[in-house]
Amino acid sequence: MENKNLVIGIVQLIKKAEVELPIDVVIALKNAYKVEKGIAKIQIENILKNIEIAKKTKRPLCQDTGLQTFFVKIGENSPYIGILKNLIIEGVKTATKEIPLRPNTVDPFTQFKDANNIGDFIPDISWDFVKGNKVEIIAIPKGAGSENMSKLKMLRPSDGIKGVKKFVIEEIKKAGGNPCPPTVIGVGIGGGADLALYLGKKALIRPVGMRHKDKKIASFEIDLIKQINKSGIGPMGLGGKTTVLDVHIEKAHRHPASLPVGLIVQCWANRRALMVIHENGRWEVK
Amino acid sequence: MEYHLKLPVSEKEIEKLHAGDIIYLTGKIFTARDETHQLMLKKNINNIPFNPSEMALFYCGPLMKKENNKWLVLSAGPTTSSRMEIFESKFIEKFDVKIIIGKGHMGKKTEKTLSKHKGVYVIFTGGAGALAADKVKEVLDVHWLKELGMTEAAWIFKVKEFGPLVVAIDSHRGSIFKNLKNLT
Numbered sequence: 001m002e003n004k005n006l007v008i009g010i011v012q013l014i015k016k017a018e019v020e021l022p023i024d025v026v027i028a029l030k031n032a033y034k035v036e037k038g039i040a041k042i043q044i045e046n047i048l049k050n051i052e053i054a055k056k057t058k059r060p061l062c063q064d065t066g067l068q069t070f071f072v073k074i075g076e077n078s079p080y081i082g083i084l085k086n087l088i089i090e091g092v093k094t095a096t097k098e099i100p101l102r103p104n105t106v107d108p109f110t111q112f113k114d115a116n117n118i119g120d121f122i123p124d125i126s127w128d129f130v131k132g133n134k135v136e137i138i139a140i141p142k143g144a145g146s147e148n149m150s151k152l153k154m155l156r157p158s159d160g161i162k163g164v165k166k167f168v169i170e171e172i173k174k175a176g177g178n179p180c181p182p183t184v185i186g187v188g189i190g191g192g193a194d195l196a197l198y199l200g201k202k203a204l205i206r207p208v209g210m211r212h213k214d215k216k217i218a219s220f221e222i223d224l225i226k227q228i229n230k231s232g233i234g235p236m237g238l239g240g241k242t243t244v245l246d247v248h249i250e251k252a253h254r255h256p257a258s259l260p261v262g263l264i265v266q267c268w269a270n271r272r273a274l275m276v277i278h279e280n281g282r283w284e285v286k
Numbered sequence: 287m288e289y290h291l292k293l294p295v296s297e298k299e300i301e302k303l304h305a306g307d308i309i310y311l312t313g314k315i316f317t318a319r320d321e322t323h324q325l326m327l328k329k330n331i332n333n334i335p336f337n338p339s340e341m342a343l344f345y346c347g348p349l350m351k352k353e354n355n356k357w358l359v360l361s362a363g364p365t366t367s368s369r370m371e372i373f374e375s376k377f378i379e380k381f382d383v384k385i386i387i388g389k390g391h392m393g394k395k396t397e398k399t400l401s402k403h404k405g406v407y408v409i410f411t412g413g414a415g416a417l418a419a420d421k422v423k424e425v426l427d428v429h430w431l432k433e434l435g436m437t438e439a440a441w442i443f444k445v446k447e448f449g450p451l452v453v454a455i456d457s458h459r460g461s462i463f464k465n466l467k468n469l470t
Contacts, residue, residue: 054415057416059416060415062363063348063360064365100349102348102349103437145412176391177389177390177391178389178390237391237463238454
């Protein structure tokens with residue numbers, strides 16, 4: 001019974017992410033509307049209208065309802081530690097029917113399309129174990145138009161942060177209008193190849209407009225935003241001032257011999273919602 | 287310039303359009319993505335159960351819902367066009383498509399074929415799926431749903447004032463992307 005209630009919560013979490021953009025993203029888009037002109041302004045106007053319609057009619061913002069992706073922070077004393085994975089899977093299945101979501105999981109060998117958005121390793125869940133008994137689940141359903149523009153580069157340590165900058169700017173220029181700009185860029189630096197990409201994706205859960213707590217990294221983020229927006233790619237690649245809404249960087253320590261950079265591209269529909277589960281089973285979705 | 291066009295469109299109407307123009311479409315459109323392109327290119331044209339030449343082609347894998355035995359469109363924005371570049375020249379030649387709706391870039395080969403066959407490539411705001419769905423007045427039909435699934439099936443929509451669409455590549459080899467490159 002209690003578990004059923006949690007599945008209802010997870011469906012709510014996915015629904016919130018799919019139909020309503022976080023306020024920080026909406027504010028950034030409204031600011032873009034103010035500075036754009038002509039065709040670029042029309043694109044942002046369509047985006048803002050779309051956000052309104054989706055919220056009002058409780059329909060997914062985009063037909064690509066994404067690969068279901070979750071970042072979980074779970075208290076080591078949470079009573080749900082052993083069952084949460086199955087509850088999330090149940091939640092995805094139910095959400096697919098109820099919201100509904102587009103069936104988006106395909107077996108790469110057989111091309112079999114699962115009707116429930118479930119498959120090998122999907123939903124994609126990352127776990128972080130913390131003190132206490134609370135659970136926080138962040139849902140970021142990830143669309144493929146932007147994800148297809150994501151890249152990994154194994155730089156030489158001597159390339160340094162300059163090399164990181166060059167790589168990120170060049171790739172965003174190459175992507176042009178394909179990832180549905182204005183985008184949000186997640187950059188993971190350091191670790192091994194997989195950790196760099198993981199951090200790039202995790203960087204997307206930080207609200208738009210919030211800077212890294214390390215001042216040096218924060219000013220590198222600002223520099224990247226300025227440089228990329230100078231490219232003139234603009235909304236939908238049709239020209240304009242706003243190519244990115246934000247750039248978020250996360251770092252890990254690196255091996256002496258390598259400098260991996262994981263670049264994750266996210267479309268303007270930077271979908272994100274949070275669910276908190278308390279020890280007594282009470283939950284809220286924000 | 288802004289144009290409100292009724293489908294099917296004439297060659298004359300297509301020739302009026304230039305990169306950067308805004309258009310709105312009324313009439314029939316059909317959706318086709320990677321798998322639909324592959325399937326339709328393989329089939330004999332006589333075995334295609336609808337007439338692509340009287341419709342606009344929409345790169346879209348819509349989110350649909352069946353209610354009371356009727357299909358409803360919930361969200362239906364464009365998918366990334368460049369994935370279809372490898373098929374599109376042959377597709378235009380085979381099916382005489384005049385208007386293609388997508389998002390992002392298309393390649394040189396498509397640009398050339400659009401100029402030869404008098405067609406245009408237009409862009410609808412990516413991700414604006416709910417807005418696009420509201421311009422669909424009726425779901426007329428669906429083909430290959432069982433074989434290809436919801437995303438890749440060919441959906442036939444009746445649309446009214448579908449837009450604003452930005453002409454990205456016109457029939458005179460004009461391209462909004464070329465114009466942008468000249469700016470920077």
